[in-house]
Amino acid sequence: MRSPREQIIIEARASGRYRCAKCSYSLAGVPADERGRVICPECGFAMRFVVEVRLARGDDEQIRTRDEALHRGDRMMIIVAVVVLGILGVLALLTVID
Numbered sequence: 001m002r003s004p005r006e007q008i009i010i011e012a013r014a015s016g017r018y019r020c021a022k023c024s025y026s027l028a029g030v031p032a033d034e035r036g037r038v039i040c041p042e043c044g045f046a047m048r049f050v051v052e053v054r055l056a057r058g059d060d061e062q063i064r065t066r067d068e069a070l071h072r073g074d075r076m077m078i079i080v081a082v083v084v085l086g087i088l089g090v091l092a093l094l095t096v097i098d
């Protein structure tokens, strides 16, 4: 069974878009050697495949939950601000009346 890395390389190579990093000669159909290197048939430049796998934003449910939590925090801040302003307003009115 192939490793995920090998499978990624096989699928990427099947797309046929690889060119020599030195002379831009097309590497379509050029086999990899026993060490996994690809040797450019035009100039002899040796290359190896580098596979980088990283996580990216993508779990919509998790993002929605986080956004809802943030919005709850915003609503709480607005309620606190309205209460504080109301108290200040009442105090200001009492000061004017006195």
Ligand SMILES: [Zn+2]
Binding pocket: 020, 021, 022, 023, 024, 025, 040, 041, 042, 043, 044, 045
């Ligand atoms: Zn080349």
